[in-house]
Amino acid sequence: DTGVSQDPRHKITKRGQNVTFRCDPISEHNRLYWYRQTLGQGPEFLTYFQNEAQLEKSRLLSDRFSAERPKGSFSTLEIQRTEQGDSAMYLCASSLQGWDSPLHFGNGTRLTVT
Amino acid sequence: AQKVTQAQTEISVVEKEDVTLDCVYETRDTTYYLFWYKQPPSGELVFLIRRNSFDEQNEISGRYSWNFQKSTSSFNFTITASQVVDSAVYFCALMRGSNYKLTFGKGTLLTVNP
Numbered sequence: 001d002t003g004v005s006q007d008p009r010h011k012i013t014k015r016g017q018n019v020t021f022r023c024d025p026i027s028e029h030n031r032l033y034w035y036r037q038t039l040g041q042g043p044e045f046l047t048y049f050q051n052e053a054q055l056e057k058s059r060l061l062s063d064r065f066s067a068e069r070p071k072g073s074f075s076t077l078e079i080q081r082t083e084q085g086d087s088a089m090y091l092c093a094s095s096l097q098g099w100d101s102p103l104h105f106g107n108g109t110r111l112t113v114t
Numbered sequence: 115a116q117k118v119t120q121a122q123t124e125i126s127v128v129e130k131e132d133v134t135l136d137c138v139y140e141t142r143d144t145t146y147y148l149f150w151y152k153q154p155p156s157g158e159l160v161f162l163i164r165r166n167s168f169d170e171q172n173e174i175s176g177r178y179s180w181n182f183q184k185s186t187s188s189f190n191f192t193i194t195a196s197q198v199v200d201s202a203v204y205f206c207a208l209m210r211g212s213n214y215k216l217t218f219g220k221g222t223l224l225t226v227n228p
Binding site: 031033035040041042043044045048056058089091093095100102103104105106107108110 | 156166207
């Protein structure tokens with residue numbers, strides 16, 4: 001169990017640029033989640049996948065955000081035309097299927113939009 | 115709507131003191147799950163415990179214990195004989211029985227001083 005891996009750890013970008021983050025879940029986990037955490041707040045749900053299917057998206061996920069999990073393994077989260085309000089920590093988590101399976105989180109990608 | 119309230123924003127104790135972190139939740143569901151996560155300065159959310167709504171039995175794991183009371187919608191977390199390594203932000207979270215989204219509280223920053 002190597003844990004959930006996220007890349008990059010930090011990203012600084014200028015407003016209006018596009019950014020993409022990657023998440024590699026724990027290998028046997030078929031569920032993958034994206035959360036966003038701003039300073040002083042708890043993480044907020046963005047979206048989740050079961051295998052390659054994106055099953056739910058939060059209203060927080062505007063049209064500028066898109067997430068994919070093409071082969072049911074790693075996932076990418078892309079933000080187009082970044083805005084300063086997008087600055088946050090983006091957390092990825094994975095879990096086994098089943099109500100009693102806890103989410104295991106990665107270290108996150110900290111995005112700063114200048 | 116679901117809501118998790120962690121009224122204590124920050125707690126500071128001296129090593130070896132006992133400390134209790136409060137968590138109050140709101141949900142209309144009869145089936146739900148409650149979680150505690152620890153977030154050290156490194157940023158990774160570490161899973162500590164999960165309880166389902168049908169199991170009110172308190173749990174002890176080493177220096178950690180949890181008190182789940184449905185009558186008061188509370189799921190409090192106690193650290194006995196605190197240590198400096200316990201310093202972190204602790205999040206309480208709620209998951210509905212019908213989906214996989216975690217609703218987090220705002221977290222409690224615990225500082226254990228030597």
